[in-house]
Amino acid sequence: MDVTASPLSPRRKTRQIAVGSVKVGGDAPISVQSMTTTKTADVEGTLQQIYALAGEGADIVRCTCNEVAAAEGLAQIVPRSPVPIVADIHFHVEMALAALEAGVQGLRLNPGNLRKPEEIKLVASEARDRGVPIRIGVNAGSLHPDIYERFGGATPEALVESARLELAYFEEVDFHDVKISVKASSVATMIAAYRLASETFDHPLHLGVTEAGPLPGGLLKGTAGIATLLAEGIGDTLRYSLTADPVEEARAGRTLLEVLGLRERKGLDLIACPSCGRAEVDVIKIANEAQDALSALNLPIQVAVMGCVVNGPGEARHADLGIAAGKKRGHLFIKGQIVRVVKEDEMVEALVDEAKKIVAEGVEARLAARDRGAEAEAEADRAMLLDDRGADVNHARERIEKIRRRAEG
Numbered sequence: 257m258d259v260t261a262s263p264l265s266p267r268r269k270t271r272q273i274a275v276g277s278v279k280v281g282g283d284a285p286i287s288v289q290s291m292t293t294t295k296t297a298d299v300e301g302t303l304q305q306i307y308a309l310a311g312e313g314a315d316i317v318r319c320t321c322n323e324v325a326a327a328e329g330l331a332q333i334v335p336r337s338p339v340p341i342v343a344d345i346h347f348h349v350e351m352a353l354a355a356l357e358a359g360v361q362g363l364r365l366n367p368g369n370l371r372k373p374e375e376i377k378l379v380a381s382e383a384r385d386r387g388v389p390i391r392i393g394v395n396a397g398s399l400h401p402d403i404y405e406r407f408g409g410a411t412p413e414a415l416v417e418s419a420r421l422e423l424a425y426f427e428e429v430d431f432h433d434v435k436i437s438v439k440a441s442s443v444a445t446m447i448a449a450y451r452l453a454s455e456t457f458d459h460p461l462h463l464g465v466t467e468a469g470p471l472p473g474g475l476l477k478g479t480a481g482i483a484t485l486l487a488e489g490i491g492d493t494l495r496y497s498l499t500a501d502p503v504e505e506a507r508a509g510r511t512l513l514e515v516l517g518l519r520e521r522k523g524l525d526l527i528a529c530p531s532c533g534r535a536e537v538d539v540i541k542i543a544n545e546a547q548d549a550l551s552a553l554n555l556p557i558q559v560a561v562m563g564c565v566v567n568g569p570g571e572a573r574h575a576d577l578g579i580a581a582g583k584k585r586g587h588l589f590i591k592g593q594i595v596r597v598v599k600e601d602e603m604v605e606a607l608v609d610e611a612k613k614i615v616a617e618g619v620e621a622r623l624a625a626r627d628r629g630a631e632a633e634a635e636a637d638r639a640m641l642l643d644d645r646g647a648d649v650n651h652a653r654e655r656i657e658k659i660r661r662r663a664e665g
């Protein structure tokens with residue numbers, strides 16, 4: 257897939273920074289971030305979580321640096337981490353300096369609670385000398401009280417103003433390796449704030465809906481905000497803030513980029529019809545079984561589970577592989593072409609088997625190996641079903657007759 261040829265709005269040009277080995281902004285791929293929930297002083301536990309996050313698609317991981325033990329932990333975590341580490345700083349300038357000393361590849365400062373200009377400039381100077389970027393992480397819930405008062409609340413303009421003031425301190429000490437976030441828990445506020453930030457700054461933007469909450473609502477809020485902006489070409493890196501295992505955040509971020517065509521799909525994409533009265537089988541059950549079986553293999557393939565043989569193969573003809581359920585039989589199809597007819601209780605097994613073969617041999621080879629009689633069998637099934645369904649399933653003729661008789665008195 258050519259991820260540069262997205263039909264979404266063209267990406268807004270931002271300057272590029274480097275968070276360790278990960279470039280952010282400019283023409284760099286949009287990166288996914290998440291944050292550990294372990295105590296950073298727990299080096300092994302934190303590294304375990306970082307590996308899990310990286311495995312789910314996180315490109316950058318943030319860890320809190322809230323005490324000396326956390327900074328000491330970071331000194332051990334950074335060299336063993338598979339991805340760059342950003343230290344999250346609130347209130348304590350000493351923790352920012354300690355995190356830099358620990359070798360982190362990025363800092364996140366919250367302008368709402370690290371307020372003294374001389375301290376902000378001290379951190380920026382130190383980061384500048386070490387070549388470490390900083391995220392100005394404005395948060396509607398912890399906006400500087402003066403700004404809150406001046407704007408009459410955490411408005412989009414207030415969030416952007418907070419970032420602008422912080423940036424001005426950075427510029428005073430000639431520090432420019434900056435990315436910016438203007439997060440709010442209100443999706444509408446967040447969208448407006450990022451739109452304004454995008455017009456105001458040329459620095460990379462880190463997208464997120466803060467405190468989005470548990471699944472599934474948190475996922476919806478995060479997606480509503482982040483996807484809207486990405487579709488407008490706004491955003492260079494993102495984080496879902498979910499009240500859940502952080503691997504859900506990384507998974508959500510990666511999946512969002514994949515479904516928007518902004519990141520190449522590495523794993524399974526299972527599509528399934530929502531089912532309807534035409535379905536001859538329990539589509540939800542089969543889709544879940546197929547998802548479980550295929551996810552475990554993590555094959556880079558798009559698989560469709562469709563509830564009926566009449567519409568299924570056609571509607572999912574773009575899928576690499578699919579199954580359409582008929583009466584007691586399923587039609588296995590590759591790119592819309594029927595390759596095999598299988599028994600109902602063998603549908604999931606057949607899907608898994610064929611998925612492995614497609615990944616190993618390729619679509620063309622598997623189409624060439626198709627069962628030549630399958631299409632004719634499938635056609636007979638479809639004809640039979642259409643006949644069943646097209647026939648008088650609602651006893652329509654009888655009803656119409658009765659209606660007419662009543663009408664005639």
Ligand code: SF4
Pocket residue numbers: 529530531532533534535536562563564565567568571
């Ligand atoms: S594929 Fe068939 S069963 Fe599934 S929603 Fe479409 S018509 Fe209904």
